[in-house]
Amino acid sequence: MRNLSLAHLTLMTADALALIDAAAAARFSHVGLRTVPPTPDAPMRPVIGDKPYQRDIRARLADTGLTVLDIEAFWLTPETHVADIAPAFAFGAELGATYVVVVGNDPERARLVERFAHLSELARQHALKTSLEFIPYSAVRCLDEAVDIVRAAAQPNAGLLVDALHLSRSGGVPAQLAQLPREMLHYLHLCDAPAVPPADVAGMKREARGERCYPGEGGLPLAAFLGAVAADVPVGIEAPDSRRAALPFAEQARQARTAARDLLASLGDPQ
Numbered sequence: 001m002r003n004l005s006l007a008h009l010t011l012m013t014a015d016a017l018a019l020i021d022a023a024a025a026a027r028f029s030h031v032g033l034r035t036v037p038p039t040p041d042a043p044m045r046p047v048i049g050d051k052p053y054q055r056d057i058r059a060r061l062a063d064t065g066l067t068v069l070d071i072e073a074f075w076l077t078p079e080t081h082v083a084d085i086a087p088a089f090a091f092g093a094e095l096g097a098t099y100v101v102v103v104g105n106d107p108e109r110a111r112l113v114e115r116f117a118h119l120s121e122l123a124r125q126h127a128l129k130t131s132l133e134f135i136p137y138s139a140v141r142c143l144d145e146a147v148d149i150v151r152a153a154a155q156p157n158a159g160l161l162v163d164a165l166h167l168s169r170s171g172g173v174p175a176q177l178a179q180l181p182r183e184m185l186h187y188l189h190l191c192d193a194p195a196v197p198p199a200d201v202a203g204m205k206r207e208a209r210g211e212r213c214y215p216g217e218g219g220l221p222l223a224a225f226l227g228a229v230a231a232d233v234p235v236g237i238e239a240p241d242s243r244r245a246a247l248p249f250a251e252q253a254r255q256a257r258t259a260a261r262d263l264l265a266s267l268g269d270p271q
Contacts, residue, residue: 001236001267002231002232002233002234002235002264003030003067003069003121003235004028004029004030004234004235004236004237004257004260005028005029005030005032005069005070005141005235005236005237006019006022006023006030006031006236006237006253006256006257007026007030007032007070007072007189007236007237007238008031008033008034008072009034009209009240010061010238010239010240010244010252010253011240011249011252011253011254012209012210012240012245013133013245014110014249015044016033016035016045016047016053016057016060017038017044017056017057017060019031019033019249020033020060020061020064020066021060021064021070021249021250021259022036022058022248022249022250022253023064023138023253024064024065024179025250025253025254025257026250026254026257027254027257028066028237028257029066029067030066030067030068030069030236031061031067031068031069032068032069032070032071032072032154032236032238033057033064033068033071033072033095033097033103034047034068034071034073034089035047035059035072035091036072036074036085037184038072038073038074038075038103040073040147040210041268042263044048047088047091047192048087048088048091048247049082049087051239054091054094055087058094058095059094060222061095065259067096068092068095068096068097068098069097069098069099069100069187069234069236070097070099070100070101070131070161070187070236071088071091071095071097071099071100071101071123071128071134071166072100072101072115072222073101073102073103074088074100074101074103074115074119075102075103075105075138075212076102076103076104076105076115076119077105078105078107078108080106080118080169081117082115082118082119082124083176084124085122086120086122088102089122089123089125089126089128090125090126092128092225093126093127094130094137095130095167096150096246098128098129099130099131099187100119100123100128100129100130100131100187101128101131101133101161102116102119102130102131102132102133102147103133103135103138103140104116104132104134104138104139104140105138105139105201106139106141107139109149109229111152112139112149112228113149116130116149116150116155116158117153117154117155118131118183120153120155120157120158121155123157124155124156124157125195128157129157129158129159129186130157130158130159131145131157131159131160131161131186132149132150132158132159132160132161132165133146133160133161133162133166133189134146134160134162134166134170135163135166135208135254136166136170136201136204137201137204139149139203141170141237142170142171142172142183143160143167143170143172143176143177146160146179147160147180147184150184150228157186158162158255159183159186160180160184160185160186161187161189162177162188162189163188163189163205163238164187164188164189164190164191164192164220164222164225165189165191165193165208165212166189166208166221167202167225168193168197168221169197169198169207169208169221169257171238173221173224173225174221174225174228175228176228177225177228177229178228178229181228183204185229186231186233186234187233187234187235187236188225188226188233188234188235188236189235189236189237189238190215190225190226190235190236190237190238190260191212191213191214191215191220191237191238191239192214192215192216192217192218192219192220193207193211193212193213193218193219193220193224193226194213194218194219195218195219195220196219198232209240210240210241210242211240211241211242212238212239212240213235213239213241214239214241214256214259214260215237215239215240215259215260215262215263216259216262216263216267217259222263223263223266223267226263226267227267231269235260235264237256237257239256254259256260
């Protein structure tokens, strides 16, 4: 059975404890936790440095039996100091996470490669793998650019996270995934969206951060997306949908998992 994880962005306003509770109620096996803000102005309850909160997170994970698939989201910018990220990686290791979500947002390629390599070395000290996610409105805009960065960094624990929405909006196609070495593709983010993309970058940002659909509700080629990768590649459901914001977190999580499970079942993927 393929591991299904509830990504934190799906429940945009939930703190870590509420996210864990919702994932457990919806019978996810894994969860992705936002331990640092992706950007300085991103709203979230601080995790790093709050020892009581960290203890509560560890206890809630133990109580629910959930496994942490990834911690997120580490944006590499010209101002990033990799050493400052060490406490977050240490906490991720305490939680038993496997992957670290990394976004490259430094326009200077040489510096980005160097810092991604350094970040991967730091992650390896904590038994973590760095998963570079391309985003059309970041400095690493598409799959080919992400592959280039990972290969240039040449770190054994570095690979890719591919999001169905970002692949589509960057002009990519699922067939590209079948050409990747299995060890390079760490996992997928699954959601749906209209087949026709937004008209501009502002629209793409708005869509990615709050106007996605649950799997099967839009027009993305999700069957081809999932069919292009090995059956053991984990899948995180990252589908923030502001239309569902009034629903309880557990109900949003249940609907997201049901939609993903139904899609996978239709493809012969047992869930």
